[in-house]
Amino acid sequence: MARYIARRLLWVVVLLFLVSLLTFLIFYALPSADPAALRAGRSANPKLIERIRTDLGLDKPLLEQYWLYMKALITKFDLGTSYQYNAPVRQLIFDRLPATISLAVGAAILWLVMGVGVGIIAALRRRSVLDRTTMGLALFGISAPVYFLGLVALYLFADDIGVIPLFGGSNSYKPLTDDPAAWLNSLILPWIVLAVSFAAFYSRLLRGNLIEVMGEDYIRTARAKGLSERRVVFRHGVRSAITPIVTVFGLDLGILLGGAILTETVFNIPGIGRLSYDAITRSDLPTIQGTVLLGAFFIIVANLLVDIAYAFLDPRVRYE
Amino acid sequence: MTALLEVEDLRVRFDTEDGVVHAVDGISYTVEVGRTLGIVGESGSGKSVEALTIMGLTRGRRTAIEGAARLEGRDLLAASDDELRAVRGNDVAMIFQDPLSSLHPYFRVGKQIVEAVQAHRDVSKAAARDRTVELLGLVGIPDPARRVDDFPHEFSGGMRQRAMIAMALANDPKLLIADEPTTALDVTVQAQILELMSRLQRELGMAIIIISHDLGVVAETADEIAVMYAGRIVERAPTATLFSAPRHPYTWGLLRSIPRLDVPREADLVPIAGRPPSLIQRPSGCAFHPRCPYALPSHAVTVPPLEAIEGDPAHHVACLLPEAVRAAAEARLRAGATPQEARAAAGVDSLEPEPAS
Numbered sequence: 001m002a003r004y005i006a007r008r009l010l011w012v013v014v015l016l017f018l019v020s021l022l023t024f025l026i027f028y029a030l031p032s033a034d035p036a037a038l039r040a041g042r043s044a045n046p047k048l049i050e051r052i053r054t055d056l057g058l059d060k061p062l063l064e065q066y067w068l069y070m071k072a073l074i075t076k077f078d079l080g081t082s083y084q085y086n087a088p089v090r091q092l093i094f095d096r097l098p099a100t101i102s103l104a105v106g107a108a109i110l111w112l113v114m115g116v117g118v119g120i121i122a123a124l125r126r127r128s129v130l131d132r133t134t135m136g137l138a139l140f141g142i143s144a145p146v147y148f149l150g151l152v153a154l155y156l157f158a159d160d161i162g163v164i165p166l167f168g169g170s171n172s173y174k175p176l177t178d179d180p181a182a183w184l185n186s187l188i189l190p191w192i193v194l195a196v197s198f199a200a201f202y203s204r205l206l207r208g209n210l211i212e213v214m215g216e217d218y219i220r221t222a223r224a225k226g227l228s229e230r231r232v233v234f235r236h237g238v239r240s241a242i243t244p245i246v247t248v249f250g251l252d253l254g255i256l257l258g259g260a261i262l263t264e265t266v267f268n269i270p271g272i273g274r275l276s277y278d279a280i281t282r283s284d285l286p287t288i289q290g291t292v293l294l295g296a297f298f299i300i301v302a303n304l305l306v307d308i309a310y311a312f313l314d315p316r317v318r319y320e
Numbered sequence: 321m322t323a324l325l326e327v328e329d330l331r332v333r334f335d336t337e338d339g340v341v342h343a344v345d346g347i348s349y350t351v352e353v354g355r356t357l358g359i360v361g362e363s364g365s366g367k368s369v370e371a372l373t374i375m376g377l378t379r380g381r382r383t384a385i386e387g388a389a390r391l392e393g394r395d396l397l398a399a400s401d402d403e404l405r406a407v408r409g410n411d412v413a414m415i416f417q418d419p420l421s422s423l424h425p426y427f428r429v430g431k432q433i434v435e436a437v438q439a440h441r442d443v444s445k446a447a448a449r450d451r452t453v454e455l456l457g458l459v460g461i462p463d464p465a466r467r468v469d470d471f472p473h474e475f476s477g478g479m480r481q482r483a484m485i486a487m488a489l490a491n492d493p494k495l496l497i498a499d500e501p502t503t504a505l506d507v508t509v510q511a512q513i514l515e516l517m518s519r520l521q522r523e524l525g526m527a528i529i530i531i532s533h534d535l536g537v538v539a540e541t542a543d544e545i546a547v548m549y550a551g552r553i554v555e556r557a558p559t560a561t562l563f564s565a566p567r568h569p570y571t572w573g574l575l576r577s578i579p580r581l582d583v584p585r586e587a588d589l590v591p592i593a594g595r596p597p598s599l600i601q602r603p604s605g606c607a608f609h610p611r612c613p614y615a616l617p618s619h620a621v622t623v624p625p626l627e628a629i630e631g632d633p634a635h636h637v638a639c640l641l642p643e644a645v646r647a648a649a650e651a652r653l654r655a656g657a658t659p660q661e662a663r664a665a666a667g668v669d670s671l672e673p674e675p676a677s
Contacts, residue, residue, distance in 0.1 A: 216421065217422040218421065218424040218425070220377060220416065220422070221424070221432075221484075222435075223377055223408070224377065224408055224409060224413070224414045224416075225409040225439050225487065225490075226405050226408035226409035226410055226440055227405075227409075227435065228405065229401075240424075240426065243426075314425070315425070315428075315473070316473050
């Protein structure tokens with residue numbers, strides 16, 4: 001197991017290196033809006049643009065640019081300087097990370113509780129009105145995009161424009177350390193909006209898994225032993241049915257920690273997603289590179305954690 | 321002898337999308353204390369459903385259950401879910417066909433047996449674990465104190481079934497129902513498991529219902545055998561009688577379709593023609609008549625009752641042919657005749673004139 005983890009950690013490094021190379025090629029080498037021209041502003045003249053290009057180091061050969069970038073990253077953990085904010089990308093990411101973590105973790109708790117709860121009830125009350133209603137709503141939840149649900153939620157419940165003003169609206173985010181009550185109030189709508197589609201998907205997934213598991217021979221054995229139905233369902237049934245959910249959950253959380261672009265944009269939450277969105281629209285190449293690497297890091301690490309967790313959840317899985 | 325389990329006119333119907341399945345259609349039998357009843361039939365004959373129903377494991381919104389199954393006089397079919405749960409794994413225990421899929425893959429074998437002990441006894445974990453090690457030793461698991469912490473996938477097929485038996489014995493059941501206990505196992509392991517069950521029965525004095533499609537398996541263990549076809553018992557007799565003087569054409573078919581040491585090796589195995597009947601649309605009259613080499617036109621109309629044959633009150637047969645004709649046909653078959661020859665020799669066709677067409 002230790003050898004396996006060591007080998008996988010080595011892979012994390014290799015993969016991150018490949019991701020950095022790929023994003024570098026995509027954003028620096030392929031044609032996009034010229035960052036130097038964008039920075040030069042309205043009164044730009046070719047001379048100014050050329051000077052900015054030199055300042056940014058964009059006149060150097062591509063390979064040299066990549067070499068310098070990687071050297072700074074590895075030796076000084078320096079992700080470069082944002083064109084847009086004129087600040088270190090590393091600092092920008094650390095500033096924005098708490099908002100994204102708040103959003104992702106809060107939503108994850110919400111969707112796990114809702115998805116697992118609804119999934120179990122729907123599976124046990126299969127074909128009942130409750131089952132059909134929740135699964136119908138789940139289908140809606142999976143299909144409704146975040147920017148639609150988000151705008152509807154703002155229109156209905158935001159305290160600035162809402163019909164029934166209940167919670168903080170767009171642009172109301174406050175860091176937890178500044179004001180916990182405001183933090184909570186500002187995140188309730190984003191949490192719900194972000195959690196809906198995940199909860200819907202998880203409940204359908206768990207329902208299907210649990211229905212299948214409840215038909216397994218070992219469930220019949222558990223009943224034949226004379227266990228209470230409650231114990232049969234939760235200890236023997238849910239225990240098996242929930243294992244695949246762990247995989248999906250790890251990956252979903254990993255992806256979201258790299259930035260919930262749509263949700264953060266709709267609610268104007270200053271997180272990683274919002275940062276990358278702005279960076280892309282303004283050709284802020286170092287920031288794009290930084291956020292992509294961060295996202296890749298979270299996804300790869302989540303993958304590793306899921307695989308390790310699996311060995312503990314399913315004793316048949318053994319890594320050599 | 322005292323009756324442990326009396327099943328009386330048990331009927332089980334499932335409401336499915338394709339129609340109503342008459343899985344068990346009025347069967348009755350008695351299991352005596354400490355004795356073994358074998359139930360034999362093809363897949364779909366209702367033998368497993370019948371056993372699961374006694375355990376209360378077929379209950380559901382789409383299941384209709386009628387009749388009675390009295391364990392020491394108490395009707396299990398009328399018992400509440402909670403009452404039945406107290407019986408399951410306690411007075412009546414069950415083992416299944418595939419021991420790998422019947423054990424939970426995520427839990428240690430010992431833990432699963434501890435759970436069975438604690439389901440019915442208010443004992444500490446340590447005491448339940450001691451009992452589990454003892455049980456594993458009883459069923460012949462080597463080094464039980466160490467193997468108790470293995471996972472099912474670390475056991476061999478035979479050991480898994482031994483572990484299932486240990487789990488079933490956890491609370492000293494009066495009746496053990498074994499549903500195809502050896503079907504998923506290698507032949508050598510099959511014999512070991514059957515031997516184990518016989519030994520445990522001698523030592524612990526429990527009654528056994530052994531269900532199998534394999535007459536050979538049942539012959540080794542059962543005192544009495546019931547042959548099921550399409551949800552009904554077509555023949556029931558003490559084991560020796562069933563093999564020496566079978567009286568139902570379906571039983572003849574079963575016997576001729578398995579290899580035996582007491583018939584010449586050149587004798588061909590004869591499969592029973594046709595397919596097992598649909599339980600949604602049962603054949604009319606005697607359900608076996610479409611496949612029976614001795615069927616007469618009237619057999620498609622009249623349902624044969626299960627009755628004791630003259631001179632042997634322990635031997636019950638549900639067949640419309642007269643006993644004398646059946647005895648004659650069986651004698652011809654035993655002498656090596658084909659079913660067609662036996663039919664002619666026994667004079668089956670003289671019983672009913674051909675319908676004027």
